[in-house]
Amino acid sequence: MEGTAYAQLTDAERYDAAYAFATRHLAKEFETAAVLDQDxxxxxxxxxxxxxxxxxxxxxxxxxxxxxxRGFEFHGERAYLVEGVSDGRMRVTNSEQIRIERRVEELAKVASQDRTGALTHAAIRREIDGSNSIMSTARRRWQRSMP
Known part of the structure; x- marks a missing residue:
């Protein structure tokens, strides 16, 4: 408004306000991308x-x-930028994303070693061999029902 005087912010206040805005939006960016351009x-x-x-x-x-x-809040945790070069460009991810990916890797290793409930090769072969007559009977019925 014309004639209204606004208090000048100090550099620290301006930086803090910009930081709050930027980190809120960076967290949103990381919701859909694990890696961002430094830009x-x-x-x-x-x-x-x-x-x-x-x-x-x-x-x-x-x-x-x-x-x-300072980092920023991501998924309820304090996350920090992690920088690297990929395809000749400076890229960033965040420490929380790295933690999530490491956890997924650990769980995948455990899951790949767990054979609970796994079928034996003999059981799979028995079912495949037995399915031919079932499939043939079903196919014959289907073919007969066609005009």
Missing amino acids: TVTLWAIRGLIGAGYKGSVDVDGVVKLIKE
């Missing part, structure tokens, strides 16, 4: 600074630094 982190930092007050590229660096240092 996505920068993009959300910039968008956060639009509302908090952008003064220059040093602001973007400051917010990205906060994201890397």
